[in-house]
Amino acid sequence: QVQLVESGGGLVQPGGSLRLSCAASGDIFSINVMGWYRQAPGKDRQLVATITRADTTNYVDSVKGRFTISRDNAKKTVYLQMDSLEPEDTAVYYCYADLSLGYGSSIYYRGDYWGQGTQVTVSS
DSSP: OOEEEEEOOEEEOTTOOEEEEEEEESSEEEEEEEEEEEEOTTSOOEEEEEEETTOOEEEOGGGTTTEEEEEETTTTEEEEEEOSOOGGGOEEEEEEEEEEEEETTEEEEEEEEEOOOEEEEEOO
16 A cells, blocks of 8 residues: 655745655555645645656746755655745645556556645745
8 A cells, every 4th residue: 555644734934944745655666756736725736846756857837946846765755845935835735656566576556646735824
């Protein structure tokens, strides 16, 4: 069974920083892409940032220069460092992973997985 466990959300003042973490566990053969999405009240879920196995990153325009995504392959963990936070960043943040599952040298499944979500609130 695969799990994505997030941590690091909370309440922060405008201009502040938070660091989100997401650790993957289970019969993971390889992690292809990991990333973060967010959903604000009344809005659709939105891609925030992704990082590939080759460490290629992608960001939504509104967070470029403020957020940094990184990963630790040994720990199967992805991080989102969020600086200069704005009230518009308030949302539930969801971890995402494109995983290949398998044992030894055999892959038996590839699919998308989601974390349970962590609330980020930016308010004075």
